[in-house]
Amino acid sequence: MRLAAPAKTTPVKTEQIVLFRVSGQLFAISSASVQEVRSADSLSGAATEISAPGLRKVRHVLRRGDRSLFIVNGAMHFGLHAAEGAQLFVLRKTRTALLIDGIEKMTSMSRLQALPLSFCHEERQWYRGLTALDHTVLPVVHPEGFLSLEELALLDAALLQMDKPASEDPEGTGCAQ
Amino acid sequence: MTVSTELELQSFVLLRLGERRFAISAKEIAELVAPSRVFRFPHRTPKLEGVILRRGRIVPVCDVSEMLLGKRMTSLRFYLIVVRNYGAHKEWVAIPVTGECELINAEMTAAVESDAPHVAGWLSHDGDVIEVLNIDTLTPGPERALAEAAGRQRPEAQS
Numbered sequence: 001m002r003l004a005a006p007a008k009t010t011p012v013k014t015e016q017i018v019l020f021r022v023s024g025q026l027f028a029i030s031s032a033s034v035q036e037v038r039s040a041d042s043l044s045g046a047a048t049e050i051s052a053p054g055l056r057k058v059r060h061v062l063r064r065g066d067r068s069l070f071i072v073n074g075a076m077h078f079g080l081h082a083a084e085g086a087q088l089f090v091l092r093k094t095r096t097a098l099l100i101d102g103i104e105k106m107t108s109m110s111r112l113q114a115l116p117l118s119f120c121h122e123e124r125q126w127y128r129g130l131t132a133l134d135h136t137v138l139p140v141v142h143p144e145g146f147l148s149l150e151e152l153a154l155l156d157a158a159l160l161q162m163d164k165p166a167s168e169d170p171e172g173t174g175c176a177q
Numbered sequence: 178m179t180v181s182t183e184l185e186l187q188s189f190v191l192l193r194l195g196e197r198r199f200a201i202s203a204k205e206i207a208e209l210v211a212p213s214r215v216f217r218f219p220h221r222t223p224k225l226e227g228v229i230l231r232r233g234r235i236v237p238v239c240d241v242s243e244m245l246l247g248k249r250m251t252s253l254r255f256y257l258i259v260v261r262n263y264g265a266h267k268e269w270v271a272i273p274v275t276g277e278c279e280l281i282n283a284e285m286t287a288a289v290e291s292d293a294p295h296v297a298g299w300l301s302h303d304g305d306v307i308e309v310l311n312i313d314t315l316t317p318g319p320e321r322a323l324a325e326a327a328g329r330q331r332p333e334a335q336s
Binding site: 119121137138 | 216218219220221222225228230233234235236237239261263266268270316317318319
């Protein structure tokens with residue numbers, strides 16, 4: 001007797017994601033986009049204050065060698081109730097560190113649905129799409145959607161301004177001692 | 178009824194928003210569904226409440242009551258799922274409505290220039306004159322966002 005050949009199954013392509021909360025709201029991000037998770041407390045001393053006109057969501061910058069990471073307050077970015085943020089995601093291949101309430105869990109998604117075209121404002125930059133998970137729908141954030149090119153230019157200009165007094169100090173007070 | 182009159186009859190779905198009735202061409206209706214959980218997340222598009230899950234699809238919920246009635250209805254009980262055209266692409270949009278809907282056959286009078294953009298035409302039914310809605314102008318989409326952005330930029334350009 002010949003047995004029927006087993007049906008070929010195509011493995012479902014899944015993506016590892018991290019579910020996190022910002023001001024109580026749940027979001028997802030690809031775990032491949034998160035380079036580092038840090039406690040917000042660990043920033044004291046490491047972060048410098050920065051102020052760019054009209055950009056309230058970024059108050060601090062982390063300097064790492066010649067690289068600057070702008071700390072984006074997730075609640076302010078999404079227009080949610082202000083929250084302090086207890087953890088920080090350093091996002092891979094971006095200049096963004098995202099302040100969040102905390103990580104909910106790690107899981108995987110098998111389907112990312114494009115954001116419906118009815119959503120036609122800034123959210124199209126914020127989200128890669130939506131995913132249905134455990135009878136709920138979550139927005140999957142775009143790691144590059146937290147700071148636009150214009151916002152990065154504003155922040156770079158603010159950084160230059162911060163660095164100016166030291167470099168243009170003719171008295172060289174820093175070297176006098 | 179003559180053959181010529183028969184040819185002009187079209188099917189419409191009558192929906193209720195508070196005390197008022199509106200019509201949508203039956204060709205643009207996917208289904209009427211019972212209330213389901215609305216999933217909300219941050220966004221900046223006016224009129225969109227969130228999304229519902231329907232047959233594995235994620236469907237945006239667009240509350241049009243404020244635009245049509247001038248006030249927001251809180252007692253909307255069903256979702257009428259309509260087909261919204263984005264050029265050649267079509268997507269479902271759920272519109273909250275007050276009560277059950279009714280399918281009728283009627284003759285539509287086309288809208289005129291002075292009608293609001295969301296009016297596709299008018300029909301007469303049960304002694305009422307009813308607005309036939311144009312879903313593509315009633316619900317948000319990229320073309321409306323572009324028009325709004327252009328409108329915002331115009332005064333700046335003049336100054």
